[in-house]
Amino acid sequence: MDSPHLSRRLLVSLVSVLALASLSTGLAQGAPPPVKEPAAPTAAAAAVTFSDEFDGPAGAAADGGKWQTETGDNVANHERQFYTAGNRNAALDGQGHLVITARRENPSNYQCWYGRCEYTSARLNTAGRFTTTYGRVEARMKIPRGQGIWPAFWMLGNDIGQVGWPNSGEIDIMENVGFEPSTVHGTLHGPGYSGSGGIGAGYTLPGGQAFADAFHTFSVDWSPNAITWSVDGTVYQRRTPADLGGRQWVFDKPFFLILNLAVGGYWPGDPDGSTVLPQQLLVDYVRVSTDTAQPGGGGPITGIGGKCVDVAGADSANGTAVQLYDCNGTAAQKWSVGGDGTIRALGKCLDVASGGTADGTRTQLWECNGSAAQQWAVPAARDIVNPQADKCLDATGGSSANGTRLQIWTCTGAAAQKWTVTR
Incomplete structure (x- = not known):
């Protein structure tokens, strides 16, 4: 099914976020997150080109050598949050996770497109630090829940500053809107197939399970002229240029990674009386790997x-x-x-x-x-x-x-x- 969200990036800087001083506010109170599972072994010939296991002391900000933190609001989707800098809404928990927290608050009189902001959250990207062309891109995460809550793990073409969106291309590895607790979406956006016209599909857990109840691994396997999505190793969609109806395939170039937790917007709708805040997106790891095997080597x-x-x-x-x-x-x-x-x-x-x-x-x-x-x-x-x-x-x-x-x-x-x- 098509992913009906609009552009999320028009009013948030993607490539030149200023490094702001870390704020001292810690993680929201609540039950401690589960212990981090050990990393799965990587195949011998697969080269890990990017990895963040989020090991570090509780309260520390994400590694600035790998991630930059975006700030501001986003009128393009009518989202309600203000993305903050430092570790206020994105911090390590000391147990091997990055925790992105959405709160109903406005401690610094942040101003949003609709007036005084009602929520804070965080959005991180690797622009200027890491890009990849092809390979496996995956994250193990436990997503939040609730009406109006919108977590995402996605990629944008690194040439967005030159060609703009959607010509840059966008690969949504995982999106969830809170009114669908059992379903995630993977989508491609490009010239002529963006926003509500994006090309994608959803994956639904069996038996009415909710994604917020446990960690799950969200992946794309990306090669020339093909992108394949999987959840916990189960493939649910494969896209090639043949799916674009003659429109341009813009996915054979470098892309950077994005993690964010939005609140409200056209697609998920706004929070309501049933929405419990704060909500947290727990990220166990993000890894990108490719294959460096050469002709004459390899295995069976x-x-x-x-x-x-x-x-x-x-x-x-x-x-x-x-x-x-x-x-x-x-x-x-x-x-x-x-x-x-x-x-x-x-x-x-x-x-x-x-x-x-x-x-x-x-x-x-x-x-x-x-x-x-x-x-x-x-x-x-x-x-x-x-x-x-x-x-x-x-x-x-x-x-x-x-x-x-x-x-x-x-x-x-x-x-x-x-x-x-x-x-």
């Missing part, structure tokens, strides 16, 4: 029956069949998943024959040429997807026999389409 890709993706006869000639075979550790079974969206073995690329998009089109080894036939997304759900065709790498006939050819096929979630990539 295993599929149905525990068999390995194999280059037939270890032949590096263009057009050599890609198949399943008993794992044997040879170079014909060592695949590198690159940050450029390619999957390589023997110095060549996994390729969809003739750039086909139909079910049953065979895969082969071919000289790397940058074409869409050689672009693959490898999301957490263990699919390997060719975005041009929007189809999955598949073992023909669901067979695990040696020599079974690999093809592309409509993604079904079947065992023949599940792969374990060892990097």
Whole structure:
């Protein structure tokens, strides 16, 4: 479904926030947050390009070498909060979390678009400190709850100062509006598909669970011409240029990260008598990783029956069949998943024959040429997807026999389409 929010960034500085003195007010009183879970291991060939685990003393501000804190209000969405500087509304809790707190208060006579501000909160970004093009971008968070409460984890194109929004592009990794406690949204915004016309989808927890009740991990896997969203490792949406109806894809360039907790606005509506404040967004970690594996390195890709993706006869000639075979550790079974969206073995690329998009089109080894036939997304759900065709790498006939050819096929979630990539 489309994400019906409007631009959130027009009246808040994105790239030149002044470093203000930290304020001394601590975190809101309440039950202590849960103990931080240990970090999951990162695959050996995946390079972590940005990480903040938010370790530090309680009350400390976020690391200024990684984050800048924006200040001010936002008339563009008719949000109600004033974003403050320092550690007043964004501080570490001493247990490995960043806590962004929204309060009903105005301690410094802040002025908003509607008059005297009624709420305070915080918004942080990495502009001028960190940008990324492609990779996995994820955060583990426990979101707040309540009517009018609007937490978000998202990205903006680093060229926003030159081209403006929405030409810069926006990737919303996670948004929640308080009247939907069980649902989060992931959305793309760009020229001709912004605001209420953004292209996205929602993900709803089963059984009426609320996102505010526990920590969840929100991720995008981003490669050339493909972005895939997941919650706790479950993929719920994949977008490619084919989804834009001929409009411009603006997601092959550097983006920076944003964390914020808004109050009110056109989409969530304003707080009402049911809204309990303060509310807190707890962020366990934010991580960005990419893959630095090079052709000739890498490791096996295993599929149905525990068999390995194999280059037939270890032949590096263009057009050599890609198949399943008993794992044997040879170079014909060592695949590198690159940050450029390619999957390589023997110095060549996994390729969809003739750039086909139909079910049953065979895969082969071919000289790397940058074409869409050689672009693959490898999301957490263990699919390997060719975005041009929007189809999955598949073992023909669901067979695990040696020599079974690999093809592309409509993604079904079947065992023949599940792969374990060892990097």
